[in-house]
Amino acid sequence: MLEAAPEMDWLDWILLVARVVVVFFAVLISVMLLIWMERKVAADMQTRMGPMRAGPRGVLITLADGIKLFFKEGITPTLADRPVYLLAPVIAMIPAFLAFAVIPFGTGVTLFGRHVPFQIADLNVGILWVLAMGSLMVYGIVLAGWSSGSNYPLLGSIRSTAQMISYEVGMGLALVAVLMYSGSLQMSQIVASQDRVWNAIPQFPAFAIYLIAGLAETNRPPFDLPEAETELVAGYFTEYSGIKFAMFYLGEYVNLVVVSSIAVTLFLGGWRGPHPSFVAWLWPLLWFIAKVVAVVYLYIWVRLTLPRIRYDRLMSFGWKFLIPIGLLWVLATGAVVVLPDVYGKGALLTGALIVVGAILVASLLWPLIAPRRQSAGETPQ
Amino acid sequence: MLAQFLIHPPIQLGPIGPELVLTGTAIVVLLGAAFNPRIGHSTLLLVSLLGLAGAALVSIGLWDWGGELTVLAGMVATDRFAVVARLILLGIAAMGLVYGYHYFRRSGEARAEFYPLVLFATAGMTLIAAAADLILVFLALEILSLSLYVLTGISARLSSVEGSMKYFLLGAFSSAFFLYGVAMAYGATGSTRLSAIAHALAGQTGSLGLALAAVAFLGIGFGFKVAAVPFHMWTPDVYQGAPTPVTAFMAAGTKVAAFAALIRVLETSFQPLTLDWTPLVWTIAAVTVVAGSLIAIAQTDIKRMLAYSSIAHAGFVLIALTAAGQDGISAALFYLLAYALMVLGAFGVVMLVSARGEGRTSLASYAGLYRRSRLLAGLLTLFLLSLAGIPPTAGFIAKVNVFRAAVAAGHWPLVLVGVLASVVAAFFYIRVMVLMYMQEPQDDAEPDRSPWPRVAVAVPAVLTLLFGVFPGIVLGVLDKAAILRW
């Protein structure tokens, strides 16, 4: 924090800048690999090969795509609002990168006699920073849609805004439950609080809400209505091409990495995991990466499995189901956190929490399992 | 760490019991209507009235509160002033609900949201009467205003929507002034608690400019709510545009609530500045009574006329405020009680004369009312006499009390202005009576002949007479309530 700033000498500054640079490039590389991974997984599930030419097993395909996009002609529509049109892709990209500032990737390492944590800034309002950046990401889409001066992007961006704001509420509730359970807003503290059991277990409903809201936040299938090509051509970035399109694309995938990293940090124990005692700094980092890959794989899997949801159902699911469940869960978590302080029944209540969680998950999954009702389901319930 | 949160000054919910009951009832009614859209409105009315009765019982239970002066971290006052103001407000709300039930059923605009909105507005009003912190005053003011904006526009008529929009815009404007005043009070004294402000100002010898600016801005905010000149612009349009039961509820309720809060703010936190704010109130009171009475003469619509009359009445209450202390507060409370009764009654009659919707509110419609309905003509006569301040009605006693308090405080020029304005005002009240008794009906429209609404309108009539003939039965109570404890 800034209050601590005066005590920093030049070496600290260099280390800080170095961390920023390293994280930035690590994210870029991870996005490159992520896109490759998505294409490979998709190919695998569809029993085909996927990209094979660029690099070993096609690993450099994203790089090739990027170079292609970079050299494409950038077109600005006549009716576009020029400054906003140019600004929008940048705005879409930056908050995604900024959100990485508070995520702890590992324990840290001692360099030049100083402890260097694998985290850019351990803000004491870390969770809120993540939410703040998430809420800023909407702007890129809104402005892109409006400034393009064309109908499809406008419709796409309006859909997208409504969707992201709605699901942000659900996501926020899931995060509130976690921070209540962990008793801190600080990312490092939340990871530390998971030394015995991952939050994903006692906080399973919150985890489920977070994952679903995460899908909506990243505009990924089955919640990719803003860019539903059958209805809206390509949604908010219909009018974008070349490098500006690449920025949207990049932002979207960075966002996916962010959502997965936060899921890992808040629910899956962050960098924690059993490891041998030699090269102690490396293993947490590997654990973190492995967990992120697992969550990303889950998202890719969902994308390839589920069809796109109709827009009104999407909204009614968000407002009439996800948010009420989230509220109830926050209530339950509050009771569980406060009651033991009053009655001292800690262990008992943890058990009760798991039971309630199981019931809620069952109800969460019930709409998927339940037999469809006769009446074509025009009234979303 | 959590233990810190749990060791807490004990939360005493008793003093906000009436508000809890009211909001609880409102939510029950709301949910009931939401889950069962076919629910009968008589059920909703009944539940709402039960809620009001419950809140009234809880309020009465607070009369002999022996605990702390303020509770909930100094937010809520527990004095008898709050109890009396609440009881008046709850009565107003009950009348408003009964009127509304009848009116909307006949006009075909019945909406289940009417009941919870009235209850929420009432909760805001009662809370404002007990609020001992400027932030709470502001929030309560917003609750009641927001509910009333919507109630004004609850009908689809264009004038209703227009009134709602005007009320909303000017109300938001006045809220900004009020909030600015709160900020200045905080800047000057470092607190928003009324008692803390008073303590900070009491020992002050330096410049009080900021505190005075705070008084001015808060005064503007309250001025809008009580419709004092020159902040009265919204009143005629809103009173005319709103559905008549809403007008009745709003005219009576807002005025009582806002004056209760104004009295509390001026007489507690800015009591050390009494000498500074008295000339301000003096001037506004004089301008208000004169302007309200004069403009009312030119009106041809009875709702507009009553609106200007209510502006003039705000001026009379302000006259009571110039006499600081128990006498002034007691006089103001009695005036507010009497005003609430007569304005509820007068708008009730207006509602019944219009029969259905808002069709007949022009003064011409009152020509020959006596031939159509002796009861309604008689009731309206009584309320108009009371509004004019003619014995043996409560309005007369109220005016006498106000003038006596003001004279005792040495403000006889203001009283002179008030008396002259009353004479002017009597002209247009009597004009309506002349129309009713001495002219032939111009059309053959029938007033509403439903029995129960007539009973409802008769209630304020009986009380107006009762308090006019035997004012002693309430004056004793009001005198006890006129001491603010903080």
Next chain:
Amino acid sequence: MAPDQIVFWVFAPVSVGSAVAMLFQRNAIHAALFLIVNFFTLAVFYLVLGAPFLFAVQIIVYAGAIMVLFLFVIMLLGVDREESLVERLRGQRPLAIVLGLGLAAEIFVTARASLGLARGPANFDETVNVGGNAQALSHVLFRDYFLPFEVTSILLIVAAIAAMVLAQRRERTTVEAAGEAEV
């Protein structure tokens, strides 16, 4: 210069500049964008002043939620065209400028003369932020101000009902009218 001062002097011109730019924009969306920039700089000031919680909330609530809804409404209603600025009532504008400036000057003078009759302690930041900013804020919010906090929730319920009533009105009244006719 201390780092917080550097931050202040970098962001203060941006803050004032964006506020002024907002006022002079004719395009509603551009004005909204400048307002967002302004909110953002305010958030940074909160951070520098040792209120990280307010910083985050400012971004989440104002920059993130409220302004997005603003943009949303502007886009949906299509009011992103230039407003007509012709006065209907003559002389309103000069009068407003004169009176506004007069009021501002008056407030400035009185505020200067009497600001801070009650002063906070010198080490205000530390005494206020005991146990962390968010924690300290929660103590104030849920102890001293817990009634206003709860009352605000009633205000929000009322606002929600209000929105519903006004939004449903046309549809409902036609339905009711049809029902009347049947009877």
